[in-house]
Amino acid sequence: MKFPYSDIVLEHFRHPRNVGQIKDADGKATEGSPSCGDMVSVYIKVDPDQKTISDIKFESYGCASNIATGSIITELAKGKTLDEAKKISWKTASEALGGLPKIKAHCSVLAVEGLRSAIQNYEERHGLVREKKPTTEEEIHKRLRKVMNPLSGLDIERTNLVKDMQLKDGIVHVVIDLPPEHQFSNSIKEEIKEKIEPLWDIKEVFVEFIA
Amino acid sequence: MFVKRIYFDNSAATRLDERVLDAMKPYFFEKYAVATSEFAYSEGIDAREALDELRSALATSLGANSEEFIFTSGNTESSNIALKGVALALSKKKGTHIITSEIEDFPVLHSARALEKQGFQVTYLKVDSDGFVDLDQLRDALTDKTILVSIQHANQEIGTVQDIHNIGHICKERSALFHTDATHTFTRIPLDVRQLPVDLVTVSSHTIHGPKGIGGLYIRKGTPITKWMDGGFQEFDIRPGLENIPGAAGFAKAVELVTSDETQRLQTMRDRIIDRLLTEIPNTTLNGHRLKRLPQNANITFHFVEGESITLHLDMHGYAVSTGSACFSRSLESSHVIMGIGGDHERAHGSIRFTFGRYNTMSEVDDIVGTLGDIVKELRKISPLGKE
Numbered sequence: 001m002k003f004p005y006s007d008i009v010l011e012h013f014r015h016p017r018n019v020g021q022i023k024d025a026d027g028k029a030t031e032g033s034p035s036c037g038d039m040v041s042v043y044i045k046v047d048p049d050q051k052t053i054s055d056i057k058f059e060s061y062g063c064a065s066n067i068a069t070g071s072i073i074t075e076l077a078k079g080k081t082l083d084e085a086k087k088i089s090w091k092t093a094s095e096a097l098g099g100l101p102k103i104k105a106h107c108s109v110l111a112v113e114g115l116r117s118a119i120q121n122y123e124e125r126h127g128l129v130r131e132k133k134p135t136t137e138e139e140i141h142k143r144l145r146k147v148m149n150p151l152s153g154l155d156i157e158r159t160n161l162v163k164d165m166q167l168k169d170g171i172v173h174v175v176i177d178l179p180p181e182h183q184f185s186n187s188i189k190e191e192i193k194e195k196i197e198p199l200w201d202i203k204e205v206f207v208e209f210i211a
Numbered sequence: 212m213f214v215k216r217i218y219f220d221n222s223a224a225t226r227l228d229e230r231v232l233d234a235m236k237p238y239f240f241e242k243y244a245v246a247t248s249e250f251a252y253s254e255g256i257d258a259r260e261a262l263d264e265l266r267s268a269l270a271t272s273l274g275a276n277s278e279e280f281i282f283t284s285g286n287t288e289s290s291n292i293a294l295k296g297v298a299l300a301l302s303k304k305k306g307t308h309i310i311t312s313e314i315e316d317f318p319v320l321h322s323a324r325a326l327e328k329q330g331f332q333v334t335y336l337k338v339d340s341d342g343f344v345d346l347d348q349l350r351d352a353l354t355d356k357t358i359l360v361s362i363q364h365a366n367q368e369i370g371t372v373q374d375i376h377n378i379g380h381i382c383k384e385r386s387a388l389f390h391t392d393a394t395h396t397f398t399r400i401p402l403d404v405r406q407l408p409v410d411l412v413t414v415s416s417h418t419i420h421g422p423k424g425i426g427g428l429y430i431r432k433g434t435p436i437t438k439w440m441d442g443g444f445q446e447f448d449i450r451p452g453l454e455n456i457p458g459a460a461g462f463a464k465a466v467e468l469v470t471s472d473e474t475q476r477l478q479t480m481r482d483r484i485i486d487r488l489l490t491e492i493p494n495t496t497l498n499g500h501r502l503k504r505l506p507q508n509a510n511i512t513f514h515f516v517e518g519e520s521i522t523l524h525l526d527m528h529g530y531a532v533s534t535g536s537a538c539f540s541r542s543l544e545s546s547h548v549i550m551g552i553g554g555d556h557e558r559a560h561g562s563i564r565f566t567f568g569r570y571n572t573m574s575e576v577d578d579i580v581g582t583l584g585d586i587v588k589e590l591r592k593i594s595p596l597g598k599e
Contacts (some may be wrong), residue, residue, distance in 0.1 A: 001214065001526070013523065019593045030595060037537040037545075037560060038517065041595040059595035063519035063538035067593065107538055181324070186544055187537070 005064055006098035008072075013064040018074035020057045027122025031114040032194075038062030038107045040070050042114035044077075046122055052081050058114065062107055065100050069108035072096050073115050082119050088112065102153025106191060109148055135199045137167050143195045144174070150184050161188075163210065170203035172196055180209040214529040217575045221418070221507060221568030222367060222395055223533060227461075228420040228569065234464035235422065238457035246454050247443065258456060265459040272466050273412060273429050274403035281446040282459050285426035286394040286415035290318035290361075292428055292436070292450060293390045293411040297359045298326050299437035301388075306356025307331045310387070312344050314551040316367045318413075319392055323361070336362075341500040342371030342552050346381060353385040364393040364402065368535060368548040368564055369499030370508030372400060379408035388434060394418060394426075398469040399477075399506055410434045416458070420569050421465030425458030477567045478506035480576045484565055485509050487580045492587055494597065498549060498562055509565045510535075512549075512558045513583075515597030516590040521563055524586040530579055535562040557596070 003010055022028075022043035032039040039062060045055035056078050058070040072093050077085040090109045094100045100108055122128075144165070145157045152159050156176070164175040174192055178185055189207040196205045218226070238261070246262045248255030263277065270280035283289045298309065311323050313335045323333045334352045336344050344362055353360070360382045365372040375391050382389040390411035393402055397414040404412065411434065415426035430436060430449070442451025481504075488511050489495050498510040513521065518534030525532055535546025537560060545559035554562075565579075591597060 003523075003526075013520075014527070016593055037556070039595060059593055061515065061594045061596050062517050063536070064523050066517075066538075067520060104538075 004101055005068070006100075008096075008098040009064060009068040009100065012068035012071040012097065016058075016060070016067050016071040018057050018071065018078070019059065021059065022055060022057050025118075027118045027120075027125065029114055029117030029121050031117055032062075032110045038066045038110050040066065040110045040114040042070075042074075042111070042118040044115075044118045044122060046082065050081070051083075052079060053077050053085055054079075056115075058111065060111070062110070063104070065104040066107040066110060068097055069093050069100070069111040070114070073111050077115055082122070086116055086119055088115060100153075103150045105153040106148035106150060106187075109146060113146065132200055135167070135201050137165065139199070140165060140167055140172060140196060143199075144192065146195055147188065147191045150187065156188065156192075170201055172202060172205045173208065174205065175208045175210055177211055178209050179211040182209065182211075185209050214527075216529050216531065217571070217579065218531045219565045219567065219571065219575075219579070220531045220533050221571075222505075222564070222566035224417055224423065225420045225568050226570055227422060228465065228468055230468060231421055231461045231464045235457040235461040238460050242456070246456070247445065258454070262454055262456055262459060265456070265463045268463040269414075269427055269459075269466065270429070272398065273414070274405040275429050276432065278447065279404075279430055279432055281428050281430065281450050282455060282462075283426045283428055283446075283450055284424055284452075284455070285417065286316075286392065286413050287318040287426075288450075289413035289415070289426050289428040290316075290390075290392055291322050292439075293413060293430075294319065294322040294326065294359065294361060295439055296436035296449070297388055297390070297411070297434070298329075298331055299439055300435035301358040302331070304435075305358050306354075308334070308354055308357045310334045310336060310349065310352050310357060310360045310362075312336045312338055312362055312551075314338055314342060314366055314369075314548045315361065315363050316392060316394065319361050319363065319390075320547075338371075338551055340553050341503075342366055342369050342548070343500070343503075344373055344378065346374070346377055349378060349381055353381070353387055355385075357385060357387040359388045359390060361390040361392070364391045364396040365400065365505045365508075366499065366548060367395055368546060368562075369510045369552065370395075370504035371499045372396065372503045372505065375402075375409065376407055383408045395505055395508070398466055399474050404429060404431065416462040416465055419465045419469055422458050422461040425455050425462045427462070473569060474506050477571075480567045480571060480573060481506060481509050481565075483573065484576050484580065485511070487577075488583065491580060492584050496558065498552065498554070498558075505566075507567045510562060511565075512554070512562045513587045514557065514561055515594045516587055517560050518563055520590055521561075521583070521586055524590070525579070525582065528582050528586075530582065533564045534560075535564070536560040 025043040026046040030041040041059040244254035246259040249259040388410040392413045410431045412429035494514040496512040518536030519538040549559035
């Protein structure tokens with residue numbers, strides 16, 4: 001039989017590790033939504049003295065690469081300090097899984113986001129972050145680097161798909177270097193909106209396709 | 212580990228019937244000349260005669276005359292010829308308005324979009340929660356400038372069968388041409404152009420255990436159609452290109468081999484899988500109408516889980532099915548059909564299509580139900596959705 005995934009991905013897909021919820025979690029987060037296709041929830045318990053992740057669990061509504069990435073990041077993060085865990089990237093997870101198909105990058109990046117958000121949630125609840133700062137263009141670009149280009153498996157900033165980005169009075173305009181009828185235009189648009197719209201001071205996000 | 216393969220994706224492609232291959236063989240090894248050569252040598256005459264005979268068989272199966280049926284490379288080309296050919300022929304004479312539905316298959320939908328870019332106006336009719344086009348909406352959408360209405364006979368994903376008889380009559384009242392994509396109903400649900408007011412019908416061989424790469428288009432006599440692919444004068448100067456006589460022979464044989472008994476057998480499988488899945492697995496929804504649907508199609512959403520995960524697990528157990536999930540699609544978008552019947556992304560993501568064919572058995576149907584129950588249960592355990 002032939003599969004579109006590596007043996008490690010398939011192993012984690014069939015037998016995902018650390019599945020479930022932690023009822024009295026110190027930090028928790030859900031990334032994605034059914035409308036983007038996939039959803040991941042991450043729960044962490046933190047050792048308050050060592051600032052290490054003493055326990056971690058995840059839940060996934062998603063495809064094989066989403067489930068496998070969720071599983072592998074729980075293994076990678078367990079026992080790590082919060083700072084170490086924050087550094088776990090999609091690339092780290094993908095390499096640990098023996099590689100993922102390019103077109104699946106956007107499904108798997110969610111689990112990594114979920115872990116970072118769960119840590120952030122812990123830090124916010126424990127007064128470890130300062131108060132809300134206004135969103136900068138730099139922050140928007142940072143978020144755009146989390147939107148995957150399904151053509152390459154790399155993010156849309158690195159693959160030069162972002163032609164222009166403007167932020168004014170809480171309104172964001174993003175211009176993407178693809179024709180509007182491109183196979184992935186709708187999917188990329190949805191993902192950009194999903195990554196930027198939750199920012200507290202962003203009112204609306206417009207995505208335009210020009211090529 | 213050997214896993215027995217069970218194929219429930221017969222609307223995507225079917226296993227060729229050996230008898231079809233036997234019918235094609237002579238045209239590869241003995242009668243390989245093309246009909247275009249009929250005035251050069253006797254093999255050409257043989258080829259011409261064979262093609263005429265095969266054309267006649269296909270035309271007859273639709274109640275049509277031979278000169279009303281052209282062979283194409285499949286349903287994609289047939290629907291392209293129908294939409295673009297009529298559009299080119301009538302844009303100056305009559306108008307530039309076309310009507311279709313939101314849930315058509317891509318050959319029709321994307322031909323319509325391409326025409327829109329060329330300046331045509333296209334109305335995409337919405338469908339109800341079962342996938343039916345509303346006849347009053349169709350009446351309202353028709354104008355004196357409407358040149359063509361293209362509504363499928365049955366849907367490729369959810370199987371809903373449209374009331375093409377009444378649709379055809381409504382088009383006729385307003386003198387609009389009517390095209391129907393019958394890719395999935397051909398030979399399974401009777402369609403006779405002597406009874407049905409239809410001007411163009413798309414059919415294909417790949418759905419009925421015939422070869423891939425051959426299909427056809429019925430074009431009612433007198434229908435204005437402009438040739439837009441340039442080449443020779445084949446297929447009544449509508450579709451140029453070397454005649455695919457082996458393909459046509461396979462197609463004709465495939466049509467001959469479909470029986471109403473077989474179709475009835477597929478329908479029994481369809482009904483069994485729908486009834487069992489809906490009663491035995493909680494939180495399931497049927498997509499498409501329960502009765503007015505393709506005899507070979509079942510489509511069920513398993514809520515709170517994602518379809519590609521289901522198909523991959525099923526694949527590991529030996530079953531081939533398909534899903535309307537965005538993760539599975541080439542464009543990373545949810546099925547436009549499930550969204551079109553008012554479903555949300557979640558309903559599309561968890562949708563699984565089962566399509567039955569000649570080589571499936573009832574015991575295979577019973578086997579997959581149990582396997583699916585276990586898979587869905589496991590995936591729901593790890594899903595954050597559907598919990599209290």
